[in-house]
Amino acid sequence: MTVNGEFPGPTIKAFAGDTIVVNLTNKLTTEGLVIHWHGIRQFGSPWADGAAGVTQCAINPGETFTYNFTVEKPGTHFYHGHYGMQRSAGLYGSLIVDVAKGKSERLRYDGEFNLLLSDWWHEAIPSQELGLSSKPMRWIGEAQSILINGRGQFNCSLAAQFSNNTSLPMCTFKEGDQCAPQILHVEPNKTYRIRLSSTTALASLNLAVQGHKLVVVEADGNYITPFTTDDIDIYSGESYSVLLTTDQDPSQNYYISVGVRGRKPNTTQALTILNYVTAPASKLPSSPPPVTPRWDDFERSKNFSKKIFSAMGSPSPPKKYRKRLILLNTQNLIDGYTKWAINNVSLVTPATPYLGSVKYNLKLGFNRKSPPRSYRMDYDIMNPPPFPNTTTGNGIYVFPFNVTVDVIIQNANVLKGIVSEIHPWHLHGHDFWVLGYGDGKFKPGIDEKTYNLKNPPLRNTAILYPYGWTAIRFVTDNPGVWFFHCHIEPHLHMGMGVVFAEGLNRIGKVPDEALGCGLTKQFLMNRNRN
Amino acid sequence: MTVNGEFPGPTIKAFAGDTIVVNLTNKLTTEGLVIHWHGIRQFGSPWADGAAGVTQCAINPGETFTYNFTVEKPGTHFYHGHYGMQRSAGLYGSLIVDVAKGKSERLRYDGEFNLLLSDWWHEAIPSQELGLSSKPMRWIGEAQSILINGRGQFNCSLAAQFSNNTSLPMCTFKEGDQCAPQILHVEPNKTYRIRLSSTTALASLNLAVQGHKLVVVEADGNYITPFTTDDIDIYSGESYSVLLTTDQDPSQNYYISVGVRGRKPNTTQALTILNYVTAPASKLPSSPPPVTPRWDDFERSKNFSKKIFSAMGSPSPPKKYRKRLILLNTQNLIDGYTKWAINNVSLVTPATPYLGSVKYNLKLGFNRKSPPRSYRMDYDIMNPPPFPNTTTGNGIYVFPFNVTVDVIIQNANVLKGIVSEIHPWHLHGHDFWVLGYGDGKFKPGIDEKTYNLKNPPLRNTAILYPYGWTAIRFVTDNPGVWFFHCHIEPHLHMGMGVVFAEGLNRIGKVPDEALGCGLTKQFLMNRNRN
Numbered sequence A, B: 001m002t003v004n005g006e007f008p009g010p011t012i013k014a015f016a017g018d019t020i021v022v023n024l025t026n027k028l029t030t031e032g033l034v035i036h037w038h039g040i041r042q043f044g045s046p047w048a049d050g051a052a053g054v055t056q057c058a059i060n061p062g063e064t065f066t067y068n069f070t071v072e073k074p075g076t077h078f079y080h081g082h083y084g085m086q087r088s089a090g091l092y093g094s095l096i097v098d099v100a101k102g103k104s105e106r107l108r109y110d111g112e113f114n115l116l117l118s119d120w121w122h123e124a125i126p127s128q129e130l131g132l133s134s135k136p137m138r139w140i141g142e143a144q145s146i147l148i149n150g151r152g153q154f155n156c157s158l159a160a161q162f163s164n165n166t167s168l169p170m171c172t173f174k175e176g177d178q179c180a181p182q183i184l185h186v187e188p189n190k191t192y193r194i195r196l197s198s199t200t201a202l203a204s205l206n207l208a209v210q211g212h213k214l215v216v217v218e219a220d221g222n223y224i225t226p227f228t229t230d231d232i233d234i235y236s237g238e239s240y241s242v243l244l245t246t247d248q249d250p251s252q253n254y255y256i257s258v259g260v261r262g263r264k265p266n267t268t269q270a271l272t273i274l275n276y277v278t279a280p281a282s283k284l285p286s287s288p289p290p291v292t293p294r295w296d297d298f299e300r301s302k303n304f305s306k307k308i309f310s311a312m313g314s315p316s317p318p319k320k321y322r323k324r325l326i327l328l329n330t331q332n333l334i335d336g337y338t339k340w341a342i343n344n345v346s347l348v349t350p351a352t353p354y355l356g357s358v359k360y361n362l363k364l365g366f367n368r369k370s371p372p373r374s375y376r377m378d379y380d381i382m383n384p385p386p387f388p389n390t391t392t393g394n395g396i397y398v399f400p401f402n403v404t405v406d407v408i409i410q411n412a413n414v415l416k417g418i419v420s421e422i423h424p425w426h427l428h429g430h431d432f433w434v435l436g437y438g439d440g441k442f443k444p445g446i447d448e449k450t451y452n453l454k455n456p457p458l459r460n461t462a463i464l465y466p467y468g469w470t471a472i473r474f475v476t477d478n479p480g481v482w483f484f485h486c487h488i489e490p491h492l493h494m495g496m497g498v499v500f501a502e503g504l505n506r507i508g509k510v511p512d513e514a515l516g517c518g519l520t521k522q523f524l525m526n527r528n529r530n
Helices: A125-132 A298-305 A354-359 A489-493 A518-526 B125-132 B298-305 B354-359 B489-493 B518-526
Strands: A009-015 A019-025 A035-038 A064-070 A075-081 A092-098 A111-120 A145-148 A184-186 A191-198 A204-209 A214-219 A222-229 A231-234 A239-245 A253-261 A270-276 A323-334 A337-342 A345-347 A391-393 A397-399 A404-410 A423-427 A432-439 A461-464 A468-475 A480-486 A497-502 B009-015 B019-025 B035-038 B064-070 B075-081 B092-098 B111-120 B145-148 B184-186 B191-198 B204-209 B214-219 B222-229 B231-234 B239-245 B253-261 B270-276 B323-334 B337-342 B345-347 B391-393 B397-399 B404-410 B423-427 B432-439 B461-464 B468-475 B480-486 B497-502
Touching (some): A009 A019, A075 A191, A125 A489, A184 A191, A191 A231, A231 A239, A231 A298, A345 A497, A354 A480, A354 A497, A354 A518, A404 A461, A461 A468, A480 A489, A518 B518, B009 B019, B019 B035, B035 B064, B075 B191, B075 B239, B111 B204, B145 B270, B184 B191, B191 B214, B214 B231, B231 B298, B298 B432, B354 B480, B354 B497, B354 B518, B404 B461, B432 B461, B461 B468, B480 B489
Parallel strands (some): A184 A270, A323 A404, B009 B092, B111 B191, B345 B391, B397 B497
Antiparallel strands (some): A019 A064, A035 A075, A075 A092, A204 A231, A214 A239, A253 A270, A337 A345, A404 A468, A423 A461, A423 A480, A480 A497, B019 B064, B035 B075, B075 B092, B111 B145, B253 B270, B337 B345, B432 B468
């Protein structure tokens, strides 16, 4: 899928405080679509969040829908489809917010680049969806390529001369070819901001620039305490900015490598070139590209996450929570179909968007009973579920306005074998503080003591590591209905999400155009009818 | 795509005079859908015709739409998706209407079978659609298999022992296997009615039963003057009944073969077995299956069409027409994209269904200017178009109520090479009389003299042969908006259709549920608003 004929879609650039207006016309043949503005909190415009079934109806083929929202602070973001698995189909692009006009950026750099990372399969998305919904489930497998700004390599390598795999030939494209990697041209002895975001369907990635250190300065649209690293882990749904100083031999070029971590990789590293303009752009680096750290070195991964602290002067979290959820992540079966479930409920979003159902109090729009707020504490997270059967549901968690909520996401073992997977959990409508990570089962009354309440990072995506827990905190200050889900596309498709609602009596006007489906459509058509 | 988990969808059986109620729930992930009841005229229920963009909006995922219509006369019909290329995706099934309860069937037979014929590609439909809409156009190619009731052979043959193609192995499935052909079990010395219908995406077919004559008795739900044939041509959108008498050696079985005609075939014949119950069902016939007549023997094809006359007592056409359209079929280019056009307009159905736009007089729903009612008579149909560029449009032909309309469909040469293709034209909402066929360009004032006004067959699908014309006549006695289009799925996708509207001030109530998209949705949401 393309946006205005481009893949990835065009980069949207704005200044903090701007109002962004997007007229989205659906030119697909039979599929509806929406676009989610990932990382934008949508204060006062919850209907513009672009999550089908949650905040709006899918836009029908031939129709135009207008998103209208304000971007209140600078940051590196992206946008993507949020209906079925249309993100996997290529419906995404970057959304970059600069500091407000007239204000100065606190970071110092001489130039900037933007790298949107993704993964790519050759199997068509409807076919992938069908496989995931089949009995037995047919898994999508590992990506055929990793893409940097929509470009990648398949069955060839830019660094073939260093490869032990002699079957992999050298890629033959030249710079400027439509499919050639986008080369980063830099001048010596300058500092560049490289914006990174990952909209992968599945892959957890690691990026490194040969011979160069990276100073991480921004995470998910929030300034962090800068730290220096040789390489950076980036999970689906995350974004970062790193500063890179061009302090290496200016007669050489350097590989930028992006490899898979967290799952046993079966995808060649994506490569592009950092070109010092003092060297010919076509000159390949003289040594092999950085090796991606071992995929299953989860301690390394956790240590990376734990290096991220909010910048000085960032808002601190409230000291206490008022509501808390403990959300157990399990893989389950329903009538033999493989699903993911949270506290034993596998989410199926209803045909009527929640925002419409709560706005117009349509009782039949979804199950008004809250899903479980915790799980049975005798559940053994280290082994496959003893009773793998579960159920689907569409209930949501409703919070009062302006209270502090803690959510503990708790990992567990999958259906078969002794395995626990990584899940990047993304929250719509909020930044949250990541208070801490832990191994094993979260112990209420004890593990809270390990929380970082001083300078936890503000994020919109938090990583749940194998067999561990992650604790986040946020304040329900944004009236609306907000998706919270694993950002791995097939996991969400298989039910791995929950929905939060807050400040429901403070939700403002929702454009009728957002609610032209299901019960809201019926309601609006019959409204004020004689 | 399946219906209730079945492919083809379940056969709907009814008696003449019955009201059929179908609750259609869309369980697809992101695609809307509709179902068209092919051959049912929908008197008084034009909103239930199931043509997306014409008579209703697509039904969104998660929603249920109720079709409710009367089947007023007996006949062999089918149903299928009519949105994008969802028919090609497998969304179809049979719809059989028997004589009214208490009335007796005028045909005499001892048993009946129903064979729904289709063609099948391995490439997913979204990918096919994308190729057709690409520049340059990527054609779908010939089908991988022909299917009889959803079953066919691929890379194997039931008659491999007779094949010169030694690379084609014997099919190994057994009767009862899910993918095994459905065997027709018959008793000796009986007469069977075999109902045939073709919902192919592309293929023109020919069916023969080894050693048996076929007596053709019904075409498109209308009795015809019986005639005997060795084999029967059947085009996409057509249906027939044939009577077969089991008068052959009852110790043998016989091949039923279905092969491709009209296009250079690249698809193996589909085969199944006529099993005399006096022989073992597993016994293969001892001689090769019937050979499909030469694909490009168009004279043979035309001669077959010309053997079809209405049954005694059938209604005769009015002697004169009041309105006439002459519709030139051409292949064209729009900005380098390959399209089909009628009188130089390539149809793009609007986001707002025509039926809603005319019902509520929504001026912006479509272009109110009629498309051309004829073409420039100096156009050379025997050669590629000298000026291949054309335009898209969504105008329609509006007729008064209860007038006689003639439509001459006129074939021409395609874009490149000296080629003219077969097009089966299907009309919704009506049976029409097929008044005649001719070669070359229709000559007004002369060719009318060749019309059969005595016993022309009533059909809903008429074949347009290469470089020729076909004349049909109908009476605008069914208030509504009716699609008239080439039944070849990719041709329709590329714009090969027109729309007729009649008796617009007599259109009754249209359920709001049919109009939940585009401008009608806006209109209905704002209706009676304070």
